[in-house]
Every structure is written in C-alpha cells, then in structure tokens.
Amino acid sequence: MKRIHNILYNLLLIAGLSSCVTDNALDDCPNQGGNETATAQVVLSLSIPDGQLPPTRVVSESEVNSLWVLEFENDILKEKIDITAKYNNANGKRLYIAIEETEHPVILSIVANQNVSSLDIGTEKEVALQKLTFDNAQTLKYVPMYGETVEFENINRDNSYDTSVELVRALTKIEIQYSSTQTEEEFTFLGIKVLNTNAKGYVKSLGIPTQTSVKSVAADPVSINSKLKTASVYIAETNNNESNKIQILVHGRYKGTDCWYRLDMIKENEKDEITILKRNYKYVFALQNVNFLGRTESDVMEGDPDNKAFDARLMTLNAEEADILDITTDDEYFLGVNSSTLQSTVNDGGLCFAKLKILTNNVFQGWAIVDAPEGVTFNPGTTGGLANSDEQRKVETVWIYIDKTKVTKDFDFYVTTGKIRKVITVSFSK
Numbered sequence: 001m002k003r004i005h006n007i008l009y010n011l012l013l014i015a016g017l018s019s020c021v022t023d024n025a026l027d028d029c030p031n032q033g034g035n036e037t038a039t040a041q042v043v044l045s046l047s048i049p050d051g052q053l054p055p056t057r058v059v060s061e062s063e064v065n066s067l068w069v070l071e072f073e074n075d076i077l078k079e080k081i082d083i084t085a086k087y088n089n090a091n092g093k094r095l096y097i098a099i100e101e102t103e104h105p106v107i108l109s110i111v112a113n114q115n116v117s118s119l120d121i122g123t124e125k126e127v128a129l130q131k132l133t134f135d136n137a138q139t140l141k142y143v144p145m146y147g148e149t150v151e152f153e154n155i156n157r158d159n160s161y162d163t164s165v166e167l168v169r170a171l172t173k174i175e176i177q178y179s180s181t182q183t184e185e186e187f188t189f190l191g192i193k194v195l196n197t198n199a200k201g202y203v204k205s206l207g208i209p210t211q212t213s214v215k216s217v218a219a220d221p222v223s224i225n226s227k228l229k230t231a232s233v234y235i236a237e238t239n240n241n242e243s244n245k246i247q248i249l250v251h252g253r254y255k256g257t258d259c260w261y262r263l264d265m266i267k268e269n270e271k272d273e274i275t276i277l278k279r280n281y282k283y284v285f286a287l288q289n290v291n292f293l294g295r296t297e298s299d300v301m302e303g304d305p306d307n308k309a310f311d312a313r314l315m316t317l318n319a320e321e322a323d324i325l326d327i328t329t330d331d332e333y334f335l336g337v338n339s340s341t342l343q344s345t346v347n348d349g350g351l352c353f354a355k356l357k358i359l360t361n362n363v364f365q366g367w368a369i370v371d372a373p374e375g376v377t378f379n380p381g382t383t384g385g386l387a388n389s390d391e392q393r394k395v396e397t398v399w400i401y402i403d404k405t406k407v408t409k410d411f412d413f414y415v416t417t418g419k420i421r422k423v424i425t426v427s428f429s430k
Contacts, residue, residue, distance in 0.1 A: 039098040040157040044069075045164040046087070046095065046110065048145065064088075065142045068116050070109040073102055075125040080116055099155050108149040110165050113142035114203050132203035137171055137236040138217050144170040146204045168319070170203050173282045175232035176250060176263075177327055178221065180289050187290040190251040190258075191220045192231045195301075196244050197277075201236030205279060208237050213244060225341045228326055238277045240265050246277070249300060252290060259294030263312055264305040274314070282317045286327040286334065315361075321395050324359045330419040333362040337415065342426045344402055352402040354426050359395045362417045363387035369398070372413035375406025376426075385417065400426065 048064075069081040079100075086095055099106065107125070111132065119128050134144055145167035152161060178189040199212040214235075221229040240246045250261040263285055265274045277283060287310055294300065306312070313329050315336075324336035338357040346352045360367050366385035369378055379399045387393050407428060415422045 038101045038157055040101055040155045040159065040161065042097045042099050042108065042149075042152075042155075042161040043163070044095040044097060044108075044110070044149070045093075045162075046147070047164065047166045063142055064112050064145075066113055066115075068111045068114075069097055070111060070116065070119070070128065071099060072107045072109065072125045072128075074104045075107075077119060077121055077123045077125065077128050079121070080119065099161075101157060102155050104154065106152045106155050108165075109204075110147045110149075110167060111203060112145040112167055113140075114144045129204045130202070130206060133209065134170070134201055134203070134236070135212075136199045136214075137197075137201060137234060138199065138214060140171075140234070143234065144201075144203045146170065168205070169280045170201055170205075170236070171234045172237060172277045172279055173232050173234050174246075174248060174277070175230055175282055175284045176221075176248065177284060177286045178229045178288075179227055179286065179326070179328065181227075182289050186255060188253040189221050189229050189231075189287075190253060191218060192233070192251065193218045193249040194233050194235065195247045195249065196238075197233075197235040197246060198238035198244075199236060201279075208239060208276075216249075224325060225339070227340065230325075235277065237279050240273055240275055240277065247301065247305075248285065249297065250287070250294075250306075252294060254290060254293045257293060260297045260300040261290075261294040261306040261310065262300045263307055263310070263314075265314060266305070266307050267314060274316070280319045282322060284315045284317060284327060285312045286315065286329045287312055288329075317359075321359055323357050324395060328420050328422050333360060333418040333420065335360045335362070335367060335415060335417045335420045335422055337422065337424065340422065340424055342400070342424065344400070344426055344428055350404075352404050352428075354400040354402070356398045356400060356415075356424065357395050358385065358398060358415060359393065360385045360417045361390050361393055363390055363393050365417060367415055367417040370414050370416055373407060373411050375403035376411065376413065377401045377403075402426070402428070 064087060067084045067087045069083055070077060071079040071081065081097065083095060083097065114132055118131050134140060147165040147167045149163045149165055174194050176192050193216045195216050197214050197217060198208065199214045200209050202209065217233045217235065219231040219233050221231040223229050238246060246265050248263040250263065252259060252261065267274060292309060311331060313334065315327065315334055317324060323338045325338055326340045327334055327336040336359045342354040342356060344352050344354040358367055363386060366383060369382040379401065384396045410425060410428050412423050412425050415424060
C-alpha cells in the first residue's frame with residue numbers, strides 16, 4: 001500500500017510540473033498564494049518585422065540583445081523584469097511572465113536593446129518613457145525597440161492573459177541601391193555620406209527631442225548579388241527643413257575619376273521634400289546606370305541636386321515592406337522583390353519550390369509574371385499588385401513550384417509592370 005501511495009504521489013508531482021511547461025518556453029506558473037504573493041501568468045507573443053538586408057554598418061536590425069518588461073499599475077512603474085534569457089531560451093516563441101495579482105489596471109511595456117536602470121520604481125509612466133532615450137544613433141550596435149500590451153483591467157490568477165506585442169524600431173534607415181549593367185571601369189559605387197541627421201531619439205514614439213545634428217554618417221556598399229549593391233545608414237527620427245537639410249552624397253568613380261553626386265529627400269514625381277524621417281521606415285533611392293561625371297565633394301553640396309539627372313526616385317517603405325530588397329524603377333513606377341536571385345529548396349516530400357515577394361506602386365495595372373519555362377508554376381498566380389490607391393499597396397508572396405522531371409537546371413523568368421521588365425533567376429536544387 002505504501003508503494004502505491006508513493007507512485008500516486010510521484011504521478012501527481014509530475015502532473016503538476018508538466019502543467020507549467022508549454023511551447024518549450026520558460027514558464028512562470030501562477031502560484032496559489034500561501035506565504036507568497038499570488039501571481040498570474042501573462043503570455044506574450046512578440047513579433048519583430050523582418051529586416052533581412054545585410055548591414056552596411058555594425059548594427060543589427062532585428063537582434064535582441066536585452067529585453068525588459070516594465071509593469072505599470074495605474075500608470076505607475078511597479079516592476080522591471082529582465083526577460084532576456086527567457087526570450088533567448090524560447091527562441092522568440094511565446095513568453096510566460098508572472099505578474100502579481102492586482103485589482104488595478106495594468107499595462108506592460110516591452111523595451112528591447114535599451115538600458116532601463118535610470119527608471120525608478122514609482123515613476124509615472126509618461127515620465128518613465130521620456131527617460132528612455134539614446135544620445136547617438138550612429139554608435140548603437142543594436143536597434144532600440146518598443147511595444148506595449150493592451151491595458152488589462154486587473155490581474156487575477158483565475159483569468160488568462162494572452163496578448164501579442166509588435167516591437168517597433170526606434171530608428172529609420174536611408175538606403176541607396178545601385179543596380180546596373182555597367183562595368184567597374186565605367187562606374188564604381190564607392191559609398192555614401194548622409195549629412196545633417198539627428199543623433200538623439202526616444203525609444204518610444206514621443207516626437208523628436210531637440211535635434212543634435214550629426215555632420216555626416218558614412219557607409220560602404222555591400223554586394224547583395226552580382227547585379228545589386230546597397231549602402232545604408234540608421235538614424236534617429238529627423239526633421240528635414242531649411243535649417244537642417246538632409247543630403248545624401250554618393251561617392252563614385254566615373255571612368256577612372258573619383259567624384260560625388262548629391263541626392264535630396266525629394267518625393268516621387270514632386271519637387272517638395274519629405275519633411276520628417278519617421279521611425280521604422282526605410283527611405284530608398286534606386287540608382288541604375290550612371291552616365292555623367294560628378295562633382296568634387298565641396299562643390300556637390302552647392303547648387304542643384306542630382307535627383308533629376310539620375311532619374312532617382314525616393315521610395316518610402318514601411319516595416320511590413322522591409323523584405324523588399326531589390327528595386328527597379330522607370331520614369332513613373334517602381335517594382336521591388338525580395339531578391340532577383342532565388343535559391344530553390346527541396347522538402348522531405350521531394351517538392352521543389354522557391355519564394356518570391358513582390359511590391360509595386362503601379363496599383364492600377366499591377367504586376368505580371370511572364371516567360372517562365374515549362375514545368376514551373378506559380379501560386380496564387382502570375383498577376384497581382386492591384387489596389388485602389390498607393391496607400392493600399394501590399395507585399396504579395398508568390399510560391400514557385402518546380403517540376404524536376406521538366407526542369408533540370410537554373411532558369412529565368414520576368415516580373416513586369418509599366419515599362420519595367422525585371423529578370424528573376426532561380427538556382428535549381430537537384
């Protein structure tokens with residue numbers, strides 16, 4: 001009988017421990033009071049919009065180096081919880097956070113890659129968040145990010161709290177893409193300098209603090225593939241006006257002569273400039289063949305910019321469009337894809353496929369896939385990109401399925417819109 005009791009006891013113990021293990025995450029199980037303060041379990045599902053472009057400076061777009069939960073009860077900071085290890089062990093999955101029971105409203109703020117030691121318990125939420133700042137965006141190794149939950153009316157262990165939080169980057173990115181058929185002897189893209197950006201910023205979106213201008217931020221180009229090079233810098237939100245005019249200097253070598261070109265933040269098809277560079281956005285200039293000699297670095301900052309001569313169109317991409325890394329333009333529209341060189345994959349079932357993401361601002365005509373070889377099919381189809389306005393445009397995913405009995409080597413097809421005909425190369429996996 002004693003042996004049976006021991007077996008039953010062990011089974012109950014295992015069952016109790018198992019109830020606190022979910023999704024391979026480190027759980028904080030709610031306790032039942034007793035001598036300890038009763039807690040409830042809040043389940044956080046964190047998301048960070050992808051930023052897949054290789055960095056041209058020592059900074060990671062999406063990596064989480066530190067992660068804190070700030071618990072605000074009645075808009076007063078009650079607790080700071082370091083969940084960095086929990087996040088790493090959960091591999092970015094759902095996180096289980098123990099929060100003390102309370103009858104008062106609670107909001108959880110999630111802060112990534114930012115020191116929170118300056119925040120004192122008992123500080124009002126508005127004051128606390130204003131203290132979360134960085135002094136120089138150009139020296140950051142990790143991008144500060146912020147998100148917060150909905151307000152919980154109370155915290156009670158008898159209730160379930162399952163919520164999703166999207167972390168928003170506190171920085172913005174300026175990027176130059178150079179895609180060309182020119183030889184290195186004709187033109188070499190050597191890098192960029194971005195002038196008059198702001199150094200300081202808030203981790204949460206609270207406006208722009210008094211600007212501290214950075215004279216210049218430089219970046220060298222990175223080869224994305226044989227046809228595309230990019231150079232990019234990460235900056236704090238910045239006002240762009242007459243007293244603080246943002247300029248991008250493009251360094252190149254034209255037919256053996258080093259020279260510079262200047263781009264201003266001029267909108268598509270307009271003379272007006274963008275007046276504010278917003279967090280979590282990417283501002284992209286797509287350059288193609290360069291057919292004229294630039295100026296000296298001192299001369300290029302005076303006079304007219306080279307936007308018109310380059311036919312360079314400024315494109316603004318939001319966080320959801322961050323996967324669009326390879327962009328082609330004509331005199332009216334742009335067409336972007338995640339990559340113009342795709343690597344196919346074969347799954348365990350023998351299915352061979354690749355994934356293409358497409359975005360265009362030609363929303364009234366959309367895009368089309370043409371000239372694919374026999375044995376290649378596309379899901380959901382070979383056309384898309386239609387919308388009622390540019391504000392409603394969306395990145396669309398097309399799955400490319402390859403019949404290995406008909407396709408035995410690398411192949412090309414084209415994505416078209418307007419005057420643009422963009423070649424996509426798929427490397428075949430046997």
